Amino acid sequence: QVQLVESGGGLVQPGGSLRLACTASGFHSDYYVIGWFRQAPGKEREGVSCISSATDWTNYASSVRGRFTISEDKMKNTVYLRMDNLKPEDSGIYYCARRAGAAEAECLAARAYARWGQGTQVTVSS
Numbered sequence: 001q002v003q004l005v006e007s008g009g010g011l012v013q014p015g016g017s018l019r020l021a022c023t024a025s026g027f028h029s030d031y032y033v034i035g036w037f038r039q040a041p042g043k044e045r046e047g048v049s050c051i052s053s054a055t056d057w058t059n060y061a062s063s064v065r066g067r068f069t070i071s072e073d074k075m076k077n078t079v080y081l082r083m084d085n086l087k088p089e090d091s092g093i094y095y096c097a098r099r100a101g102a103a104e105a106e107c108l109a110a111r112a113y114a115r116w117g118q119g120t121q122v123t124v125s126s
Contacts, residue, residue: 002026002115006096009120012086016124020081022096022117027077029100033107034079036070038122040092047108048094049081054102061108064090086124093119 008020022034035050049060049070058070069082079096097113106112 004096004098004115004117006094006117006120009094009122011123011125013126014087014124016086017082017084018086018122020083020094020096020120020122022079022081024077024079024098027098027115031100031102033099033101033104034070034072035097035099035107035110035113036079036081037095037097037110038090038092039095039119040089043092045095045110047110050107051079052102052104052107055104057104059104059107083122086122088124091122091124094122095119 003025005023012018031054033052036048037045038048039045048064049068051058051070051072067085072079096117098115099113
């Protein structure tokens with residue numbers, strides 16, 4: 001059974017940091033792309049960051065570039081999203097998603113992914 005499980009969300013003050021984790025199990029693809037997405041109430045799901053397992057190529061939404069860092073621990077089948085200097089507008093449910101293959105195109109597009117985790121809540125508030 002394929003599964004993606006997110007963890008690490010919580011309540012943090014503006015300017016604070018969190019590290020989210022996305023752990024995969026049951027997958028057998030040699031190459032894959034993992035994307036992080038977020039969705040705030042009343043808004044569409046938006047791509048935040050993504051990483052290709054084949055090349056370690058990464059991409060970020062302009063709104064988080066320089067503040068968020070995506071990384072992978074292949075031995076633990078886990079992709080991390082380090083979030084620094086958090087802002088209230090970063091609040092939302094954060095999801096990770098996975099697709100097979102090494103293609104980097106549209107890695108921030110939700111429509112390009114078939115497998116999703118259940119999400120973890122991030123709230124940035126004083």
